[in-house]
Amino acid sequence: MSDAMLYALAGAMLAGCGTYGLLTAGGALGRILGFNILGGGVFLIFGAVARRGAGAGLAADPVPQALVITGIVVAFCATALAVALLLRLKAADGAGEEEP
């Protein structure tokens, strides 16, 4: 068992945690957290894939690592958009805005 495999398994565990969050969350915030954790698990597995691909003098395959960085940014954008929606919804509900 290599360190990469250990972290891949940790990634699988994170994905399970994230799935649990996405399934059980009663509100949007819980789902956002679940999505982030599930995503984190997927990224971690990708990181393990990168580590397994070490070679040619590099400690890891740089391609998956770069993809993970892009993925983290995209996930952050998703989080920010979801939170903005959440806050707007909270304000709308709080202000008693209703459908016409």
Next chain:
Amino acid sequence: MSALLVLALTVPLLGLVPLLLAGPRVGERAALAVLAIGAGLCVAVGVAVALSGRALQYFVAGLAPPLGIGLRADGFSAAMMGMSALVLALTAFYAMRAPGAGAPRMPPAFFMLLLALASALNLAFLAQDLFTLYVALELLTFAAVPLVCLDGKPGQLRAAMTYLMFALFGSVLYLLGVVLVYGQFGTLDFARLSAALALAPPGWSFGAALALMSAGLMAKAALFPLHLWLPPAHAGAPPAASAVLSAVVIKAPLFLLVRLWADLAPVPMAQAAAPVLAICGAGAILVCGVVALAQVRLKLLIAYSTAAQIGYLGLMFPLAAGADAYWSALAWTGGTLHLVSHAFSKAAMFMAAGLIAEVFGHDRLAGLKGAARVAPLSIAAFGIGGLSLLGLPPSGGFTAKVMLLTSALQQGAWWIGVVVLAGGLLAGGYVLRLLVLALQRPEDGTLPAARECGWRAGIALALAFGAVALGFLPLAPLGFLSIGRPIAWEGLAP
């Protein structure tokens, strides 16, 4: 010629600059111009593909896969690009100076999101790298979600939230599939993967990766039973937004679903998975079709109709993966044609619904009696677009349905034929419901004094006639759609 691919991706983005820096008027004009040019570029890609009979390809940064990213337009891509660019450009004109638009926020926001959609769609149709496609899908989602809640009503915000969260769930599953593919093959390029798969039959883990990607795409396309977000989102959005969301946005994940199973997956694997996709499609057609009949609001009816109509693509998979080359190709053409003609019909129908709602101030079906008197062009656009959904000739919907039926029949898939026919019956129910009401005599004093906006109804009508025009295609596999299949890079050792 290949330069067209890069331009199709980047030109729509250029429109963002004036929208962010200049005044709303200039920005809006620039956006319209850019979308019109974008449509021209997409049509040019189609012409170039048709004339050369080969796929156009481009390596970004001059670097071939596996390290670099390739763009490639085959016949299928080009058809989808042309369709989506036309719908987007016409939608932009439709949305121009729409009354009641929440100035000063909505027009620039709408056009920025529309431009991003244009670019993201082209990327989804062109990119040959699974991860780049992930970014394209995310870009698409982030442009689509704010469109849903552009009016800012609580119901729309809730719909947008559900849409965003479910789409994100789908994205993560898609990405998980991508990760597993990279872990197994060390490349994410379609052509490279095809070559690798041809060398050695893949194991179960490749099937799992495909399954994860497909489930994610189905969530983003709202294919039954994953359609929870579609009806409220598409029904709640402003009409112009609904038109693009229903007509083109969900087509990108569907397109990729076809790519994965028809172009990438080895045939035995595709054959094994196809029934599952077909059952989802049948569920969509039957359940969402029946639920559409129960709707009391026009836009919800149209939204459920979208959820039902995408089911036809699901039905295509077992037929297109069949053993006989001709009948498979016929089903493939039928499925693709359905994607395209549904886009034209649905855009026309949502635009018409928007104009009708503008005239009446609501979209409750029971209150739309006599609508043909105050919004004749809109009703005509809805009706003509709807005829295609019903499968009446001449229309793209008719041709597509006949192709699917013929293929189902020839391959002995009776149940698919029955579902196709039942779908037509249900479509008849929900399309004719409005038409019948619109032709009735209104109760005294219920007819509004306002009249429809003629030129915007004209745009809807033009789109509806687009769906009709597709009915003049021959009832045979379309050569154009098979240009560039199977996927391979020319001039590159496998």
Next chain:
Amino acid sequence: MSLVFDALAGLLVAGAALAAVTAAAPRAAVIAFMGYGVLLGLAWARLAAPDVALTEIAIGSGISGIVLLRAAAGLPAVPPAANRALAAAISVAVALGLAALVLALPEPAPSRAADAAAALPATGLGNPVTGVLLAFRALDTLLEKIVLLLALVGVWALARDPLWRGRPEPLFAGAAPAPSAFLARVLVPIGVLVGAYLLWAGADAPGGAFQSGATLAAMGLLALMAGLAPLPRADDRRLRLVLLAGPFGLLAAGFLGWATAGAFLAFPPGFEKPVIKIVEIAITASIALTLILVVLGPPAGEERP
């Protein structure tokens, strides 16, 4: 020994994640999530991915944390929507299925490390991850910048109509306490220096535009929270120019490369490094500003100071 450490780290991350998804109170869940982010950064460092580790800590934990904390403020605890036992069973099945999938990954692992190492010298860069991001897969990076810009457009589109041009709400209600203002005065310059270093070093060592931009954004947010700078207006022309500089700078460089090197997003031969450097600076500025604005949320009116 190191395997034990790795196993422990993995379990810790998973534990923090579990705490985040099971916590009843939103605030507690977010704090657990931030802890999870830091631990995940540690895992990335152990996976020989310092660039990812920096990104994860800065964005995945840091700025996401601020955003989520803001969302959690005043949010009531919501009871779970689904049958917990069933959800737990599904989640365990997902984890086990994924574990089986990763264990089935082929040996030896396919890798692009050799290709990347071979192509790297042509770019003049020393950090292979930066090379992938800015040279080999610059298209992804360009699109990622557009995604970021679009997220901001999406956030802004949530403003109420008449307030669309104004300033956002303050991050946290109430005036900043004096100690935090003092802390900010000390921390911000240091943070800016760190950010600048990350950008400079990113070409050859771990670091790069994104990590640097995220650090700068964090400093900017700190300064705003401490009241050191006024909240920016959404319609400020200069601000919008900075927002556009990154994505469209990269796009312009792409076209320049098309003209000089014959391929879109290639870099002018012989001038790879300087062009990449300039683009990186523009990207960093855009990222920092976009992140700040995204975190601040939609414009909320004219009358904010």
Next chain:
Amino acid sequence: MSGFLTTPPLPISVAPEALLLLAIAAPLALALAMLAPGLRRLVPRLLILAPLPALVAAVAVPRGMSVLVAPYPFRFTLALDGSGALLLGGAALLWMAAGAYACAYMRKDPARGAFATWWALTMAGSFAVFLVADVASFYLAYALVSFSAFGLVTHDDTPEARRAGNLYLALTVLGEAFLIAAFVMLASGTSEANPLIRDAVAALPTSPFRSAIVLLLLAGFTLKMGLFPLHVWMPLAHAVAPVPGSAALSGVVVKAGVIGLLRFLPDGVALPGWGEALTAVGIFTAFYGVALGVTQTHPKRALAYSTVSQMGVVGAVIGAALASGLPGAFPIAAFYAVNHMLLKGAMFLVAGLAMASAPARARQAALIAGVLGLSLAGLPFTGGALAKYAIKIVVPDGIAGFLLTLSAVGSALLMARYAVLVTASGKERQTPPGGILLPALALAALALAVPFALFAPVTGLPLAAAFSGDALAKGVWPVALGLALAGLLAWRRWPLPEVPAGDILHAMGPLAALWRHTLDLAVAADARLRRWPVAATALIALAALLAVVAR
């Protein structure tokens, strides 16, 4: 056989091809003209002339002529054969007379423009179904005539009209589904995607899908003809339309179903089993229509049930031809249909005339109605007797033949009922709109006369054959018996409780409940599936399922 079926009475040499196209294009052009505000006022008058090219085509275009209007891949082809010419000519006459009638009848109707549009579209569709020779165009023409007729049914926009219209539309969509399935299977027997009907039908007897095709064709076309149990829409729809609309619906639109059977079933080839089944359904319908028709208290509903009954006869004739494989039988069925077309059209116009007149005038109209009715029942020396005689060629003596003869008793009874209802339909102090009398009389005269001109060319027998003593005897007794029965019933003050129009529809309560249940079930299932935890679980389950099957 010679004459009308094989050579036109007045052949023309100038562009007969163009005439075929013009027959369809003329009414279509009028429908389009309704879009132009400047032309709109002219259209109703021009509608009288619009059928003229079709009429000329029916009498002057060489039989067997076929025109490829649009080449591959469309293969939009027009062709004229004997049966088509018969129905086309009859339809053109009916459309002209009814058009003139409508022009006067609808003069004060504010929505006459809309009526004119639907009228023109239905007309174009009806001519097209008689003329098109390729499968796809037939489907289009059939859809055009079917859907446009909806506008005629619902023109008055009363609650009954809406209900009838909705039912009509629902069944029309159902019929289209049957037909497209049948056509796709038919086309699969040829090498063409859109074959000529002739080629497709030639491949039918050997098709692997033969049973399915025939079943679907029968379901689709008998739905339009109103054969039991798919007749439910007809009494509702034909009774609620404005009078000229009813005439067109009962006269022409139902014949789209007849031409469908004639075109898509093989003439001269036996389809054992199917022929007998169609005959049985036809004969049952013939009696069923009469039985329900005699209980009606409104002349238009009685006429609608009479159409059901008469189409049953046509169905039985076609069925007998299929059972025996007798060649050349189909034109005889078309001949019978043309006779019915003109008579039924005239009867509706006369009924409308009476309903708009004072009682004295209505009684005069009832006289004409009676003559028309006697012709329909087949009283010797009328046109109807020729039609009845002709079908005996196809349906020989035997059980079926006897039953068909017996159905004439019913027809006579029903026609007597119709005449009585017409008599009673006048109201004091009303005068009919000027200009409706002449078209009604003209059509009545044509209906009585035209069969005499067509009998010999269609049957190949001399006209005198129909006047032999044997034929006369066979023709008289059913009519006499029917009239006697009518007299008996009239003496007992017609002690028949009225069956509501749509009859078995009212027994469909459980079906409606089932549909509502399905609807509720689907809505509930949808609501459940659209809950977040369910959908999220479904997403994971779907991924797992796909992963398992795609090993």
